């Protein structure tokens with residue numbers, strides 16, 4: 001297992017990915033975007049024409065697909081059957097259907113297993129998702145939970161969409177709130193802070209301020225000589 005495991009959980013568009021990437025760079029750690037794992041299984045299942053509500057079919061798709069996650073220092077590339085699909089994973093169809101994959105217990109179990117294998121091969125990792133501090137890495141060295149007001153998260157998500165994808169701020173916010181609800185309400189690996197997580201509200205902070213804050217906590221708790 002990695003010497004240093006930092007987990008960052010939180011709701012959609014709370015800034016987890018960007019913060020995790022930048023924090024990983026500062027720490028010389030690899031970055032694991034677990035949302036991309038749920039997304040690539042969603043993409044594989046859609047392409048295979050599977051019934052997304054049928055866990056057996058999802059497991060079959062997983063068995064028949066070849067997934068590869070390549071850890072770069074500040075990004076993660078995702079390959080499906082040998083093709084780089086990183087750019088496809090943010091498509092709306094994938095985002096809208098990921099909840100089926102996220103609520104299938106055996107699929108989650110497999111993905112958590114893959115996340116632990118990834119951690120076993122890296123020296124230091126910063127991993128982000130919904131259940132990293134509660135399920136996948138309950139013994140992590142330090143755990144964060146990022147939050148932000150839904151309206152602010154919608155504003156940030158809209159700003160990163162190409163030409164806004166033609167969506168209004170209200171539509172983006174209602175999509176985000178629907179995803180939050182489905183993430184919070186599922187029986188397995190629900191979205192919630194670990195008991196020992198440091199909760200950081202990022203509503204009024206910019207990315208650099210959040211990264212500096214988290215880096216400060218990591219230095220204090222984990223990097224004795226840093």
Ligand code: C5P
Pocket residue numbers: 012013034035036038039098099102128129130131132179183189
């Ligand atoms: O973080 P991102 O938006 O890329 O995640 C895509 C979907 O994958 C989320 O809506 C969530 O339902 C699911 N997910 C999860 N557990 C994780 C990471 C993501 O259930 N650890």
